Amino acid sequence: MKSLEELKAIREKMQGQIGIRNESSEQTRVIVGMATCGIASGARPVLTALSDAVQNKGLTNVAVIQTGCIGLCQFEPIVEVLEPGKDKVTYVKMTPEKALEVIDQHLIHGQAIKKYTITEVLG
Amino acid sequence: MMTEISLNVLDIANNSIRAEASLIEIIIQIQRDLDSLTITIADNGCGMTAEQINKVEDPFFTTRTTRKVGLGVPFYKMAAESTGGSFKIESTPGIGTKVVAMFGLSHIDRMPLGDMNSTVHTLITLNTQIDFLYRYIFDRKEFTLDTREFREILNDVPLNSPEVSAYIKEYLQENQHETDGGCLV
Numbered sequence: 001m002k003s004l005e006e007l008k009a010i011r012e013k014m015q016g017q018i019g020i021r022n023e024s025s026e027q028t029r030v031i032v033g034m035a036t037c038g039i040a041s042g043a044r045p046v047l048t049a050l051s052d053a054v055q056n057k058g059l060t061n062v063a064v065i066q067t068g069c070i071g072l073c074q075f076e077p078i079v080e081v082l083e084p085g086k087d088k089v090t091y092v093k094m095t096p097e098k099a100l101e102v103i104d105q106h107l108i109h110g111q112a113i114k115k116y117t118i119t120e121v122l123g
Numbered sequence: 124m125m126t127e128i129s130l131n132v133l134d135i136a137n138n139s140i141r142a143e144a145s146l147i148e149i150i151i152q153i154q155r156d157l158d159s160l161t162i163t164i165a166d167n168g169c170g171m172t173a174e175q176i177n178k179v180e181d182p183f184f185t186t187r188t189t190r191k192v193g194l195g196v197p198f199y200k201m202a203a204e205s206t207g208g209s210f211k212i213e214s215t216p217g218i219g220t221k222v223v224a225m226f227g228l229s230h231i232d233r234m235p236l237g238d239m240n241s242t243v244h245t246l247i248t249l250n251t252q253i254d255f256l257y258r259y260i261f262d263r264k265e266f267t268l269d270t271r272e273f274r275e276i277l278n279d280v281p282l283n284s285p286e287v288s289a290y291i292k293e294y295l296q297e298n299q300h301e302t303d304g305g306c307l308v
Binding site: 001 | 134
């Protein structure tokens, strides 16, 4: 069994480091729809891919959060990206692979991927 | 339809979150001698009146305003009942809600349990304001994850910090493997 001792070691390592995380209005929010419609369409692996990538790439100014039904069930899994001072970008019919592209191109390089957005899909 | 039962669990637990629970308990119990898989999801959220409980199994009832249907509970109930199992909701306003689903373990129509660890990990790291008690029981063996216990050790180190999140993932995987020996449920 994995022991709680390891957790103590993590606390000792981490204490003093916390508070660095940026919680201000500067933060970019990545919102994943996690209602029945989203989950049934595959939102859980999309959410996992996003939070893993944000952690692994050390994107401290990005928060991955979940929300309920956005009201566009036929386009789930839906991921919304809200950057401070910019218009909301809504990505539809997401997959973990597309989500990783969004991390690289949109969140890291600042270029939204038009072909995955709702405006493109709706034509 | 959900492709694995762990997705139903994630969906139903989200109802507890909406009900503003501060503690959500999820128990997975596999009993091979009784050929059953029993899943209990209990919360201390706002609860429901008897009238609401009757309505919640109806796909055309929802408290949400974004759409007119609510399929979470009906999907879950159907998944359980189609395996010769049973489904029950108990709830008291102001006290909380408990949803118990029993599945026929070897029934051909039972969906795989799927990645419960991913469901639990997602719930814990995305809802750090809520405590979770997860119990995984496989025949006579079991393991427990209690975020209250974790929080006590961690002090103010958040459950969603990268190191702790990775620890939770490993904790779930290693302990599940030791409990069920890697048996695919």
